[in-house]
Amino acid sequence: KYEKIWLFFGIGSLFLFLTIVGVSAFAQGNQPPSCLTTIDPEKVDQTPPFNKPGLVKTGDNEYQLNIVASAFAYTPNQIEIPKGAKVTINVTTKDVIHGFEMVGTNVNMMVEPGYVNSFTKTFNETGEFTILCNEYCGTGHHLMTAKVKVV
Numbered sequence: 001k002y003e004k005i006w007l008f009f010g011i012g013s014l015f016l017f018l019t020i021v022g023v024s025a026f027a028q029g030n031q032p033p034s035c036l037t038t039i040d041p042e043k044v045d046q047t048p049p050f051n052k053p054g055l056v057k058t059g060d061n062e063y064q065l066n067i068v069a070s071a072f073a074y075t076p077n078q079i080e081i082p083k084g085a086k087v088t089i090n091v092t093t094k095d096v097i098h099g100f101e102m103v104g105t106n107v108n109m110m111v112e113p114g115y116v117n118s119f120t121k122t123f124n125e126t127g128e129f130t131i132l133c134n135e136y137c138g139t140g141h142h143l144m145t146a147k148v149k150v151v
């Protein structure tokens with residue numbers, strides 16, 4: 001007779017779970033993360049904004065930082081960001097998969113050919129950050145770095 005109670009409890013929690021997932025997905029619009037932007041890896045140099053990589057001001061204290069990764073460098077590889085700037089980093093690659101890790105921060109992306117990956121971060125303190133590639137991409141992998149200065 002206790003089995004019935006447990007069975008009821010089990011089915012009840014299943015429905016509760018499905019209801020929560022359903023409400024979260026449809027009513028609140030929660031979706032799994034997705035790569036929204038695609039790009040032709042052979043035409044990165046001609047495709048805005050990557051035809052002019054670098055920091056672009058987009059609003060009051062808001063910036064876009066567009067970076068092209070290729071074996072074995074980032075373009076640009078010396079970047080200055082004003083303190084307090086909210087920066088959306090967009091990064092893509094012309095060839096193989098690279099990594100994009102800003103050491104000591106929560107910026108850590110995989111850079112895949114054909115896609116643009118983005119991350120927004122506000123830089124509230126001055127300092128220097130090293131960007132490095134954390135996906136093995138070939139013989140020059142260990143040389144693949146860039147510097148960000150927050151001034």
Ligand code: CUA
Nearest residue numbers: 098133137141
């Ligand atoms: Cu690029 Cu490793």
